[in-house]
Every structure is written in C-alpha cells, then in structure tokens.
Amino acid sequence: MKRVLSGIQPSGQLHLGNFSGAIQQFVELQADHEMFIFIASYHALTSVRDPEVLRQNITQVATDYIAFGLDPDLPHVNLYRQQDVPEVTELAWLLACVCPKHMMDKATSFKDKTAKGLSASIGLYTYPVLQAADILSVDPDLVPVGKDQVQHCEITRDLAQKFNHNFASEDNPVFRLPDYRVREAAALLPGIDGQKMSKSYDNTIDPFMDEKPLRKRIMKIVSDATPLEDPKDPDNDTTFQIFRAIAGEHDPRTADLATRYRAGGLGYGHAKQELFELVLDTFGPARQRRAELMNDPGYINKVLADGADKARAKARSVLDKARHAVGL
Numbered sequence: 001m002k003r004v005l006s007g008i009q010p011s012g013q014l015h016l017g018n019f020s021g022a023i024q025q026f027v028e029l030q031a032d033h034e035m036f037i038f039i040a041s042y043h044a045l046t047s048v049r050d051p052e053v054l055r056q057n058i059t060q061v062a063t064d065y066i067a068f069g070l071d072p073d074l075p076h077v078n079l080y081r082q083q084d085v086p087e088v089t090e091l092a093w094l095l096a097c098v099c100p101k102h103m104m105d106k107a108t109s110f111k112d113k114t115a116k117g118l119s120a121s122i123g124l125y126t127y128p129v130l131q132a133a134d135i136l137s138v139d140p141d142l143v144p145v146g147k148d149q150v151q152h153c154e155i156t157r158d159l160a161q162k163f164n165h166n167f168a169s170e171d172n173p174v175f176r177l178p179d180y181r182v183r184e185a186a187a188l189l190p191g192i193d194g195q196k197m198s199k200s201y202d203n204t205i206d207p208f209m210d211e212k213p214l215r216k217r218i219m220k221i222v223s224d225a226t227p228l229e230d231p232k233d234p235d236n237d238t239t240f241q242i243f244r245a246i247a248g249e250h251d252p253r254t255a256d257l258a259t260r261y262r263a264g265g266l267g268y269g270h271a272k273q274e275l276f277e278l279v280l281d282t283f284g285p286a287r288q289r290r291a292e293l294m295n296d297p298g299y300i301n302k303v304l305a306d307g308a309d310k311a312r313a314k315a316r317s318v319l320d321k322a323r324h325a326v327g328l
C-alpha cells in the first residue's frame, strides 16, 4: 500500500477550501493508501496566541476530519497531533542546516501572510522547513494538497535532495522524494470576497454553521452588477466556482447551472440559494456525524493517541537514519 501524508493547521474552523482542496482527496485516498493525516499544531503557533483557543481548535480539527469522512477505524488510517511527534522538530533542525536562506526568501506564503497582517516571526519565515520535516518524517509516497501548498511541497523535495546530496550516497538516500497531488477543479477555492478562502482572512464558508448564519454568509458572496436578465460568465463568478468545487466538475448539476448562467434570467441571489441548498445536501451526513462526535471526546482522544504511536514509530526510524547520516 502506498503511503500518504498531509495536514491542516488548527488555526480556526475548517472551511470549504480545506475540504475541497485537501480533505476530499484524503477521503478518496484512504480506500487504498496508508494514511498519515495530522493536525499541524506547531504550525498554528505562527498565528494563534491563545492557548485555550488552540486546544479547542486541535480537538475540533480532529473531530471534523472524521465528520468529513476520514475513518480512523480502518487500521491503515492514522490521525495525529503534530505535538505528539516531537521527532519532527529535531528533523526540522537537520533540514534547516542544509536550507539556503534564499529558499525561504522566495516562499510566497510568508509574504502573503505578513501582507495580511500576520506577525513576521522566525517561525512563520521557516514554516516550510518544519513542513518538510512533517512530510519526510513518515517517508510518504504522496502528499495531497491545495494549490497554495505546491511551493512548499517543492521546497520539501529540494531539501530532501540537498540533504541526500550532502550526507548520503545516491544508491542509499536518507529521504525519498515524495510526489504531491492537487485536485485541479478545486485547486484554490475563493472565499466570499473572491480572494483565496482562508481561515485567517475572515472570508470562509464553514459547512458546519447553523443554517441561518450559513445562508446569510453564502448570500454575502461577491458578485458583479450584471442585471438579472443578462447572460453571465460562470467561470468568472465566485458562487459558481464554489458550487462547481463542491458538486464536482462533471456533476450534471454543475453543467445545468452553467447553462442557466449563460442563458440569462438567473439572478446571483438564485445561484447563491442553490449553493446554500447544495452545501446542506452535501454535508448533511457530516453535520450529523459531527454532532455525535462532539459528545464523544474519549473516542477522539483514543484515535489521536493510536495515530501518534504509529506516526512516532515511523518518525523515529527516519530521524535515526538522518542523525546517523550527519554524524550524530
């Protein structure tokens, strides 16, 4: 079975962008891959400053992973918290020592996040090195991500290569170079303001919201001033882009809505109402499952403890190999 690694930061409530860019891939891949899916709690420290909020977010992400359809009762599906595998921070240091500074200077997420007001800490600046350690620590074949993470996956491959080049022979490398995979139809989902949907930009749609605020949120999606009766371009409309990502590119409902956009006579308000109904329909079972899981913290804790045991065993053997290679 091929091995998959990916994670999400507990920096706020998960949203349709996280689901369509990342979690949907996890759920598909779990059918025939060994899964290591973690909650990136160390990474969230680059933005979350309230310990109680961080603790709650961590539990919430674990709960939501399962509500969205990850199944930790399958023996090959492991969910864990990053802080339970401290080997990754040591591995991050070994990688940092072969990481040229210009590699971090070129990383766009630091610029994007500081431009949005996030504190320009060293943690945020070196975030891609810690991410490389997360990935390489379980020696995965594949990393499913949204498009905004592609640069970080390439940095991971570059760092692995540099480390191997410095410390290992070609026929016995310390790290394998993992592939990454982006789901093109939902590579970068826009938020209600038309920019990338992001927990820290207050532009997200949370499919677990109560119905009334959920509808209100969806009705706030930006749209242009094209009159109701005029034809509209679905590909340039945020509501349609979100609809397509959730229903699926090849779903007949997507083709039908696109046809009605182009024909004219469909107001943006109607399209938003259809998106609201689609979200309720698609996430109905997840909403119910989540409500049940929230009453079962013992189950979540057990899942996370078991997942951490498995991830830690992998990380220990990768770290031992890397330590030996550098002379420690």
Ligand code: AQP
Residues within 6 Å of the ligand: 007, 008, 009, 011, 012, 017, 018, 019, 020, 021, 022, 040, 047, 144, 145, 146, 147, 148, 149, 186, 187, 188, 189, 190, 196, 197, 198, 199, 200, 201
């Ligand atoms: N808008 C998006 N469209 C498609 N994929 C997305 N992802 C995030 N936003 C979108 C994917 O979700 C995974 C987890 O991301 P993350 O939370 O660890 O970091 P992020 O990409 O920075 O997500 P946010 O919501 O923007 O978090 P904050 O605001 O805290 O930085 C990744 O695979 C990501 O590609």
